[in-house]
Each structure stands twice: as structure tokens, then as C-alpha cells.
Amino acid sequence: MSSGRRLIVYVTLGDDLVKPQLIQRFMHSGCDVLELGLPTPLAKYDGPTIRRSIARALRTCDGRVRELLDMVRQFDAEQKVLFTYFEFAANMGLREVYSRAAEHVESVLFPDLLIDYPERVDEYVAMSREYGLELTFFVPTTVPHRLVTRIASLDPAFVYLGLMISTGVHLPVTAERNIGVIKRLLGQVPLVVGFAVRTPEQVRRYVAAGADGVVVGSAILKMLEEGEAERSVELVRSLKEAMES
Numbered sequence: 662m663s664s665g666r667r668l669i670v671y672v673t674l675g676d677d678l679v680k681p682q683l684i685q686r687f688m689h690s691g692c693d694v695l696e697l698g699l700p701t702p703l704a705k706y707d708g709p710t711i712r713r714s715i716a717r718a719l720r721t722c723d724g725r726v727r728e729l730l731d732m733v734r735q736f737d738a739e740q741k742v743l744f745t746y747f748e749f750a751a752n753m754g755l756r757e758v759y760s761r762a763a764e765h766v767e768s769v770l771f772p773d774l775l776i777d778y779p780e781r782v783d784e785y786v787a788m789s790r791e792y793g794l795e796l797t798f799f800v801p802t803t804v805p806h807r808l809v810t811r812i813a814s815l816d817p818a819f820v821y822l823g824l825m826i827s828t829g830v831h832l833p834v835t836a837e838r839n840i841g842v843i844k845r846l847l848g849q850v851p852l853v854v855g856f857a858v859r860t861p862e863q864v865r866r867y868v869a870a871g872a873d874g875v876v877v878g879s880a881i882l883k884m885l886e887e888g889e890a891e892r893s894v895e896l897v898r899s900l901k902e903a904m905e906s
Contacts, residue, residue: 671878675718691901844871861903
């Protein structure tokens with residue numbers, strides 16, 4: 662993936678509020694990486710807004726989640742990451758997920774891998790390398806420091822730090838301090854941060870604290886639910902401008 666500061670936008674595959682034309686506008690407004698969520702009934706770390714998006718997607722595909730993997734190619738973005746839970750992908754079949762998606766994405770990101778399945782990290786690394794995909798890892802703020810050091814040694818494209826307890830849910834935690842701690846452990850490995858990112862001021866603070874990028878998802882999906890597609894495009898533009906200011 663490209664270096665430099667990255668604005669990553671999350672949307673859910675199959676959500677009928679997410680149109681390919683809208684994605685193109687996001688890309689033209691400053692989105693660097695498109696994170697495509699493969700919906701699962703067990704969205705362990707997602708907040709209410711993304712869970713509603715997942716529910717819409719599951720209704721749209723009538724439970725045929727495998728077919729949604731074929732939608733990845735419909736979205737015109739230079740860099741794409743597939744986002745889904747390792748538990749769900751393992752039940753579906755890791756090789757099936759990779760064989761369907763690998764041609765159209767740069768990486769597969771499993772938010773529960775290091776938390777619930779740390780013993781299967783080597784399997785993830787081997788599968789990603791077999792299909793020519795880059796490594797990406799999600800870590801919570803409670804991640805053991807030795808684990809951060811270990812994944813940094815694998816030279817991932819980025820590590821994604823979840824700043825809050827779940828997506829879109831803001832809690833009074835010291836985000837900037839956590840960013841600084843994890844960034845020092847990662848060294849030259851890019852650090853992106855997310856969960857409840859919704860304002861340019863947050864982005865400026867997080868970048869100043871050491872983040873190399875931010876992920877926004879719930880704020881955009883909330884605007885789409887409210888029929889505010891134009892506001893969602895403007896949000897992408899304003900967050901990118903804040904990142905570069």
C-alpha cells in the first residue's frame with residue numbers, strides 16, 4: 662500500500678445505502694483506502710450504527726454472504742482492504758474467502774484475530790503471503806506490548822488501533838496517550854486509528870500524537886441513514902484536509 666498519511670473509509674458490502682457512485686466521490690474527496698466490511702451476524706466489536714448497516718446488508722443478500730465477496734470488484738478504489746471477523750471467515754473457510762477476494766484487495770483484516778485467536782496468527786500470515794496480500798492487524802488499547810512488538814516484526818502494511826470499546830461509541834479514554842505508546846512500539850510500521858472518529862479536530866489531535874492515518878465508518882454510515890450523502894462526502898474531504906494540515 663502507499664506510504665504517507667492515510668484516510669481509510671469503512672463501508673459494509675451489500676448495504677443498499679452504499680452506492681458505487683458514492684464510493685467514487687469518497688475517493689475523489691481524499692479517501693486513500695477503502696475498507697469493505699463483509700457482514701456477519703456476530704459483529705463482536707461493532708457499535709450500533711455499523712450493526713444496523715450489517716443488518717441491512719444481510720437482508721439485501723438474504724443471508725448469501727459468499728455472494729457479497731464478489732461485490733468487492735464493483736468498487737472503484739486503488740487500495741481496498743477486506744474487513745471481517747476471523748471466526749466467521751474460518752467457519753466459511755479461510756481459503757474460500759481468500760480465493761474470492763485476493764484478486765481485488767490488498768489485505769484481509771480480522772479484528773478478532775489477535776484478541777480471540779492469537780494461536781492462529783501464523784496461519785493468517787501464511788495464507789496472506791500465499792495469495793500475495795499484505796499483512797494488516799487490529800489491536801485494542803489493552804493489547805500486550807510484547808504482542809505489538811511481535812506483529813511489528815512481521816512488517817505489516819499497517820496496524821489498526823481501536824481507540825474505544827466499539828465502533829462509533831465514544832468513551833472518555835486518553836486516546837492520544839494510547840496512540841503514543843503503540844506508535845513507539847511499532848517504530849516505522851504505520852499506525853492507523855479508529856472507532857468513534859467523526860471530527861477534523863480529532864484527526865488533528867491523533868496525527869499530532871503519532872497516528873499515520875485514521876479510519877472513519879460509523880459517522881459516514883450515520884449520515885447515509887439520515888439521507889445526508891452530501892454531508893458524508895464533505896466529511897471525508899474535511900478529515901483529509903485536517904490530516905494534512
